[in-house]
Amino acid sequence: MDNATSSRNILPLAKTSPRRLARSGSNRGRPPAGIGSPAPWDCGSQRAFRYARIRLMPAHNLGHPHLDQMVVGETGRRPPVVDWDNFPFSGELVIKPFEQPELPEPPRHGAAGPAECQSCNRPDSDYLWVDDNWRVSTTAEPPGLPAIVFLHPRAHHDLGDLTPPLVAELGSMIFRVERAYTAIGGIARVHMARWGDGGAHLHLWFYGRPEGFVQARGTWLATWDDILPPQPEAQWRENLRRFGEALLAGGGRIPTAME
């Protein structure tokens, strides 16, 4: 199991469509809800929601230019995503209030170096595929989507301190993992994300959207993965076998036989 944190977000394919822009624009001018209390919104009805806005005033004296519009304990805006066709939820939505920023931030896992890093200390046998510079892992249990795979540099690097040779290889590896995932068959789109904000060792996430699952296009695919019932074990393993074979065709090795 990859122990990366699971905060997830990616841009939707149709975020800027005229229809969606019109929808989000239609929210303007609605009355604000009570500042300082959670704002309940009916995601399925434009008429029912209430609008909570942020007071444009500094509240923390943090001297932080990116947080001065945020007021701890108050709620933010109604996000346009609740009107997108791919938003997985309906009914009342309550946004959590802003929490107190933490500065300095708590260290990420592995920030102390390779000796303290789970990714560095996992043997090749924990991975689906490896070569001299990169390793690919997957989840411990079947996900809802056909597979979730993670691309890691073998050495202890985050994105910002990859060596120039690894930077040059990264694009090729992203391409190869995307192609290998598509080789599973029945995949309409492979999305890639750099989540794992709790870990210091770079790992990119790859999610495939099954053909026909148009409802899950874009931003919310990772959440739809958690909503879908898990893949049957045998199907998941077959998906990983096809993925591994396709990746192996471009080089590297598979440390353990995939059943």
Ligand SMILES: [Zn+2]
């Ligand atoms: Zn590491």
